[in-house]
Amino acid sequence: MASQRLLARVVLAALLLVTAVGGIVVGGPPALAAVSSMANEKPRTIPALREWTGGTGSYSFSSASRIVRDTPALASTSQTFVEDLKSLTGNNITQVAGTAADLRAGDILLSLGSTDTALGAEGYALSITDRITVSARDDRGAFYGTRTILQLLKQGTAIPQGTARDWALKPERGLMVDNGRKYFTPQWLRDHVKELAYLKLNYFHLHLSDNKGFRIESTKHPEYVSAQHLTKQEVTDLIALAAKYKITVVPELDAPGHMDPILAAHPELKLVSNTGAVNHGFIDLSKDAAYTLIKDIYDEYLPLFPGPYFHIGADEYVTDYNAYPQLQTYARAKYGATANAKDAYLGFVNWANGIVRASGKTTRAWNDGLFGGSAITVNPNIIVEFWYNYGLSPQKHLDNGHLISNESWTPTYYVLYSTGPGGPSSQWGYDTWNPDLFQGSQTIDAASRSKNLGSKLHIWCDYPEVATEARIAADIRDGLRMIAQQTWGSPKLVATWSSFTSVIAAIGRNPAWPSTAQPGNLAFGKPVTVSSTETPSFPGSQAVDGDYATRWSSGYTDGERITVDLGSTKPISRVKLTWEAAYGRGYRVETSNDGTTWTAIHTTTAGDGGVDDLTGLSGSGRYVRMQGTQRATTYGYSLHEFEVYSPSPVDSGATYQLTTSGKAIDVPGSATATGTQLIVWAPHTGNNQRFVTTANGDGTYTLKNVHSGLCVDVNGGSATAGAAIIQWTCTGGANQRWSLVAAAAGGYALVSQASGLAITAATATDGAKLTQQPNTGATLQRWTFTKV
The missing domain is CATH 3.30.379.10 (Chitobiase/beta-hexosaminidase domain 2-like)
Known part of the structure; x- marks a missing residue:
């Protein structure tokens, strides 16, 4: 959704609480002892057993x-x-x-x-x-x-x-991802299929197009597909995995609004007002070519998704129809003399519905525009997704014959605002809300509740750059668990959100959830000592577990501290502190070789929370600690992650040749075409073996070939082992960001931020191709950087 939806949303800070419990050891001591005579209490699950x-x-x-x-x-x-x-x-x-x-x-x-x-x-x-x-x-x-x-x-x-x-109260329970504005990798989506299933959530809504991107491969219209997109094979694989985990994947391709990428390639179809103002996201529904183009889109993707639903969007189109007299002229010619301009839009919705139903599927659409015609009413076999208390009420849509779902922005919206992420309002969602309570405190009668299909958590990426995939995954973890409990609708195991957080901690992530540890983080998994913990749910170990959804929280005094033992003395140039809402106004980062004598390498009295990514530090030590001096809140200090890094082996902006086993990374034939797979070749002085390394500010680097001007990339943004390493137009995306991870046997692995896999040469012979593979420290993954 665009401006109207953004203005409507309420920024509610996400509560990022507690941790996932680690895996069990089969054959170890049982966690629950047998009770002699008392009946066992209901065990902890999310959602609770009915x-x-x-x-x-x-x-x-x-x-x-x-x-x-x-x-x-x-x-x-x-x-x-x-x-x-x-x-x-x-x-x-x-x-x-x-x-x-x-x-x-x-x-x-x-x-x-x-x-x-x-x-x-x-x-x-x-x-x-x-x-x-x-x-x-x-x-x-x-x-x-x-x-x-x-x-x-x-x-x-x-x-x-x-x-x-x-058993469940509502038949639909799930997650919506705004893949239109922000590219989410296939691996992130696959990880969340298993996460949804772990919570008995069964609905995965992919919002594939919006004003910032069209994120799925098109063979009919490649001209409007974004550089970062899902291939049809990746979508097919995701659908197969979802089916295995009993999840329905529902695509959304938004029209007639939010069509900016499509209309950039077809500017003749942009809607123009009576003052000559061009709307870059609205297609002109008075033009026959608009319907031809949109039908092409539907015809291409309806067969790709085997599920029962197809979402047409249909939100946030024109608000001032008087500014577009061509729509009224079209509507009256099409629907009769009583038609108004809004009927052009409503007629489009019914037209789109006809195409969807002819394919054997049911149409879904957002609610905000589905009213106001004088000649056209929306077909009642369209499912109305109610997000905004504008126009008809939820009850009125039900009375008109529609099934509905509750997509109320409070509490189900998580939004990337310009100022940072906000929502979902999980505490209110758990303590007060239920899926039959709609936006604006609107309710429906008891007889209609079976026609309310359920609800979802929504990720909206209005400002996609303000959070990484990993941050988003951490931020929505607890909200998904709130949605799971409320839509399953069983009696709550505990009455309040504050008590529910301990259940979240016990249940943790699904067993296949990947570690989010950052390559090169010296503190990951290392021993930790702390001055105190707020509760046993927030131990110090959670600040070094590689999971931005867990945290350490201290007692409520100013002088609290957390210390990491790196195991041996290391040079330190960067420390990254990811704070929870309880952050340090004043603190020192200190190092020590013996745990007794400490040297400050960073001091502040003006901390502002969020992420303190402290670069350019100069120090060394076996022990590193955050020593608090002043709390910013009445609580203590709370860190999601405490990360420590050694200096980079390369200078940002410098040019290097990268070699392994006597061979250099090479652009074959000095090609300048995007998509060329990189190889290794005997080292020489040509610019097709020279790469400019540029620091990205997050500990990663982009590598741009001097000859072609293109960046080292993972083909298609794939997260799969064996995917080709290619050169592509530089976008700054995660699949072009590489962490330099020191190998025990020398050299550095080049690890993709997007996939976590390392650039690997097939063999040490001329012409051997580069792919990404799991980082095992193998010889053909260890690269030496030579400045040229």
């Missing part, structure tokens, strides 16, 4: 446990469960076909054929004794039963015995 009857004692999971399925229809769910258990435990868990009679202690049975109609398609029942049975009526219900078990095993190998019945 019904629970506690038993006594506990089930114990081990490497000998088996997954038993009673029908071939559960083969995919069983396999996915085994893969996730491998991510959690490191063990290959056996899966077999069988029935309850084949179970032994420690086994988990997945079973279909439940006669409990209240469970519906997504519900399941659990019976937990010395073995576990998941009973469901549908594969989806059995799958959600496995998500509950994963969450319980994340907390320890012992699970309290008892029985449960569980």
